[in-house]
Amino acid sequence: MATVGRIVLGLRLRDLRERAGCSFEEAAAALSVNAATVRRMEKAEVGLKPLFVEKLLETYGVGRQEIDSFLALVEESRKPGWWHRFRDVLPDWFGLYVSLEGSASVIRGYEPHCVPGLLQTEDYARALLRTGFPNAPEDELERRVALRMGRQRLLTGSGAPRLWVVMDETVLHRPVGGREVMRAQIDRLLEAAGLPNVTLQVLTFEAGPHPGMFGPFQLFRFDIPELPDIVYTESLTGAVYLDERPDTAAYLEVLDRMGAQAVSVRHTEELLGDIRKEF
Secondary structure, eight states, rough: OOHHHOOOOHHHHHHHHTTTTTOHHHHHHHTTTHHHHHHHHTTTSSSOOOOHHHHHHHHTTOOOOHHHHHHHHHHHHHHHGGGGGGGGGGGGHHHHHHHHHHHHHHHEEEEEEOOOGGGHHHHHHHHHHHHHHHTTTTHHHHHHHHHHHHHGGGTTSSSSSSEEEEETTHHHHSSOOOOHHHHHHHHHHHHTTTSSSEEEEEEOOOOOOOOTTTEEEEEEOOOOOTTOOOOEESSSOEEEOOOHHHHHHHHHHHHHHHHHOOHHHHHHHHHHHHHHHHH
């Protein structure tokens, strides 16, 4: 399961190889493997073996002290994250998402269907997950709920990221779990909107068409110099992670345009209060 730590180390390996003027084939020869293995190491598609990493760094002319520091980071990256204990209910393609979420300094997103996972109440999450996994036994369902609630701790912990979400008004009118659940969920949104690191906006029906109508997505930004912006989009059975600058820039522009089209933060809180009365 890829993690932010492995991604960063892969990028650093690529940078060191390129600085040394070493081709994939030359690096692979030093390890007696094929070039595809080195490519996969740099893309964090496989785990980093300390012996392989040490040999590569020696091939790239890296000094002993830097090699030892790099190997220490490799060992650190091999430690499982807190979410590892939920692997039985966590798809591999979503494990990376949780790692990105926990390492980001800024999380921006658009949600047209439901309240974002970081802002859901337990009952709201349970109702959604029961619909998404109708055949799951009760204990599995509760583990999925616990995982989602565990992710929310990052919003109030030290070094909490800035969360900026644009939700479609449809989200607030779609009844999930019944009227009491929806009232509590809107209360949770109002509470979250009061946090200094959370910006919540609603894109109302009156706003008409907008550039994000293709579906939900999230953009992660990091304080880690090597790590570019990463965009996440999801389908029924998998996900796509985009990190090429033209792609992420396009999504960032869409988010900015939707933020300008949505109602202001103050009016969003007023709208939430009005919709709560309907429930």
